[in-house]
Amino acid sequence: MASLPASTPGSRSSSRRPSIDPSRLVPMDRTSHIGGSDDFNVVFVGAGNIMFGSPEGPWNHSFRLEHKLGPRLKVVALIDPAIERAAAVLQKKCDSFVVSAYQDTRIFKSFEDFMQQMSEKDRPRAVIVGSPPMFRGATTPGRDIEMQIMKHLPGVAMFIEKPIATGPEHEIPEGFKIGKMISEAKTICSVGYMLRYLKAVQMMKQVIDENNLTVMSTIARYACAYESIAKPEWWDKSKSAGPVIEQGTHFCDLSRYFGGEVDISSVQAHSLEWYENAGRLSKMAIDEEKIAPENRIPRVTAATWKYDSGAVGTFTHVVALQGHNYSCEFEVHADGYSLKLVNPYVLPVLYIRKPGDDNETTTRFADDDPFFSEISNFVDLIEDIEEDPESSTILSSYEDAVKTYEFTWAIRRASEKSLEAKAKASKEAADVAKNA
Incomplete structure (x- = not known):
């Protein structure tokens, strides 16, 4: 009779992943915005549905950030080559009760344009990347937004939508290279696999x-x-x-x-x-x-x-x-x-x-709102809230x-x-x- 293979060392723990006590995942309408009086500068990359919502689904990162940060939120830049679309969504925000977060927002066609004109007071604490995946997740110019952020804004946290890319299969090693750079730089980075936060x-x-x-x-x-x-x-x-x-x-x-x-x-x-x-x-x-x-x-x-x-x-x-x-x-x-x-x-x-x-x-x-939970935990890590480290955990690096x-x-x-x-x-x- 053939012998059975030995158990792989550590196989029991191979499925272990970071987790959060489910009792700490509180619905957005039962929370108050995070404390503090200083501005929390944010840059939005992408002016589409992921960032500003649509009738097709519950996604809307701007809405969750507005609730999490309250009057502290200051969107210093909205980056999208479709200037007219960016201007339209920005106008809607300025016509609403969250005008304080957007009244000074500037629109740029590219991240490079923003960096050329960024003043120190506009330096962001987080960059939210919701551009189409075909334009990110690689090391080639024009599709290397993650590398550009790390180069020009070292230490600034990133939230990246999923999937990390939709390029050709042979570019997958480039994604691993970017991931290694983010890890070695100890940059806070969360990817939008929100179902983990359910x-x-x-x-x-x-x-x-x-x-x-x-x-x-x-x-x-x-x-x-x-x-x-x-x-x-x-x-x-x-x-x-x-x-x-x-x-x-x-x-x-x-x-x-x-x-x-x-x-x-x-x-x-x-x-x-x-x-x-x-x-x-x-x-x-x-x-x-x-x-x-x-x-x-x-x-x-x-x-x-x-x-x-x-x-x-x-x-x-x-x-x-x-x-x-x-x-x-x-x-x-x-x-x-x-x-x-x-x-x-x-x-x-x-x-x-x-x-x-x-x-x-x-x-x-x-x-339940996993979109809010992932954004909430992301902000808590940036703010370095130490009351309970288990309550703020990135579930998808x-x-x-x-x-x-x-x-x-x-x-x-x-x-x-x-x-x-x-x-x-x-x-x-x-x-x-x-x-x-």
Whole structure:
């Protein structure tokens, strides 16, 4: 009988990640703005939906910062090459009750322009980067905003949206290089994987940690409402890098958060493509004919992999629902335990089954705001609030986010390889039949 491999040293702790006591994740409407009287200067990079909100989703970093910092918030610069759009969102802010944060905000086309005109009184304490991921996460000029910030504003904290990039796969090592530079410089940097800050997610971590559990399996499913996705770029792999990398990244990140590091070589995946019979969609908001056939996104991607710990993970991303609401679920299984998170984006519900009871307990989180929690913890670290170090913790570092980015690329590449293998096998079979 073959001998079993020895357990990997430290495999039990490989899935351990920074966590926060869920009782400390307080809804925004139950908090007061942070104390102090000095100005808290901030630079916004990007004037789009992530920064200022839209009807399509709950994101809006400016709104959370306004509540967290109150009258201390001073947005000294708004950087976006689309000057008219930047001016429009800025005017709305100046016409509102938060005018004190924006009345002196200056608009710049680029970070370089801002640095050339920045006075010492405008030096920011934080830079919030919400520009499209295709313009960041690399070391090439024009896509190296993180390196530019560290070069010109050493020590200034950064908040970077996810995914860290949507460039070509061969640039992934550049992301790791940037992550190493940030770490070695001890720069405070948080990446916007806000689902890690869900109260339900932290309750799941608490159950795992308190019971010293080893995760056996993670199961993730993400079905988006494609009818409401009207951005042509999202449907174009050459711009968005595809739905797993651009959208499914949140659930791939949750998978790593609970399962630990992924054995990238073990990733396998299959996809349903737009040209296959089952991949035809009836209510698209964009004209896909304007997108080159080779750049059109898959309708389904299903992946499996092994974690370094030995655990197994699965993820299925589906472009199939109409209407507006998405359908998303995430499960974690360990000896005697089942933890299932449902509908994390809108109204999170957590189902927990424990040893000794075949029934699940159900907890609903009607007023949770992970966007506020991630911003709140980010600001607390900048302010160096020491009352309880555990209450202000970055749950997603840049280096960690690059690993998620690498993982999502591995899933995309595995699905493409399976298509290539299928096409090759079909061609070989046709050649055999032709020569028979």
